Amino acid sequence: MEESDALLVERAKRDPEAFGILYERYVNQIYNYLYYRVGNHHDAEDLTARTFFQALKHIGRYEERGLSFGIYLHRIAHNLASNWHRDHSWQEVIPIEHLETLEDSEEGPQSLVEQQEEREILFRAIRNLSSDHQQVLILRHVEQMDHASIAKIMGRSRGAVKALYHRALVALRKELDQWHKDRQGET
Amino acid sequence: MKRSEMADILFAYAERPDTLGIPECEAAALQPWLQLVERINAAMPPVQPSPTFVRSLGRELRRRAGQQIAQRERLQRTLLIGAAVGSIVSIASIAGAVIFVLLRRRGRAQVMQSTVV
Known part of the structure; x- marks a missing residue:
């Protein structure tokens, strides 16, 4: 049977291997979350x-x-x-690396380009949202967390998380509409 | 539809994109939102850290955890020895004080006796 986190934490105070097990249990989740917060592998690893x-x-x-x-x-x-966002607020972070995964797709090149563009637009729009909005979307869509877990991470009530998620979607839709308007204006 | 109901539907749809639980009368109005949720899911697939990074960080964490435990044990041992030495010194001081007082009393008593004689 898998040892619970609480037991491992207790054991980790005396046994370095226990912390190693905790690390292996959570490294992918934490990396995933950070990758979508910062948008590149290098900073996500750091x-x-x-x-x-x-x-x-x-x-x-x-x-x-x-x-x-x-x-x-x-x-x-x-x-x-x-803190990373505060320190890097002066530079635009364009997450391109995640689009590499599209190479494995079996669809044609035209479709790939469209998908890639679609994802880039959406990703840019997400990156323009406030930190809280980005966080709630990442925790829900990437980490697949429920209300209660998101509430604990963000230090809010479950009701507040629900409202925040809704506001994040509204804000994202506005961002996308604005992007499409700007694009039409350009052409 | 209330905003909280809509938020619940979209929240659930993010994990399981099926429209079974959505009332038919609301489905059309919700369609653009459901599409948006699907787009977000598609844009943010799970990513994996490189195995080299995971291995090397794991090694480094285990090494540091070992060092930290050894350091904590050293500190605890030092504190224990310090406390033991402190206790011995205090007990010795109390004993010394008691002996000093007793000797002084005895000395005074002898002086008194010799003056009476």
């Missing part, structure tokens, strides 16, 4: 490493108290991503 180093540093003082280890890691990752 922030993933910093998330786990920070968690390790404070493992001695960590107590569950209704906040699972996964949520705790996401909170650290969220804070690091917010």
Whole structure:
């Protein structure tokens, strides 16, 4: 049977291997989240490493108290991503790397180009949203988290998360409409 | 449709894109929103970190975890020894004080006796 996070955290205070197991359990999730927050592999790797180093540093003082280890890691990752955005606010970050996955598609080149353009437009629109809106969309669509988990990570009520998700979609739709208007204006 | 109901439907649709639970009268109005949710799902497929990165970070974390545990144990041992030495010193001081007081009393008593004699 798989050892629970709580037991592993307790064991990690005495046994380095236990922290290694926790790391393997969450590294993909944290990386995924950070990748979509920063938009490139290099910074996502850097922030993933910093998330786990920070968690390790404070493992001695960590107590569950209704906040699972996964949520705790996401909170650290969220804070690091917010700081990263604050420090990089002067530069536009264009996430292109994720489009590489399209190469594996079996569809024709025309369709691929359209799909690629479609994803780039949407991704740019998402990147123009506020940090909270981006976060709720990533946690729901990439991490497939439920209301309760998102609420714990973001430090909000479940109702507030629902409203935030709705507002994020409205804002995204506005962004896309604006983009289409601008594009029509150009042509 | 209430905003919260709509949010619930779209939230659920993000995980399981089927329209079975959506009331028929609302389906048409919701269509553009459902499409938007599908587009977001398509635009954000899960990504994997490189295996080399995962392996090397795992190794580094285990190494640091070992160091941290050893450091904490050293600190605890130092604190324990410090506390033990502190206790011995305090006990010795109390014992010294008691002996000092007893010797002084005895000395005074001897002086008193010799003056009486």
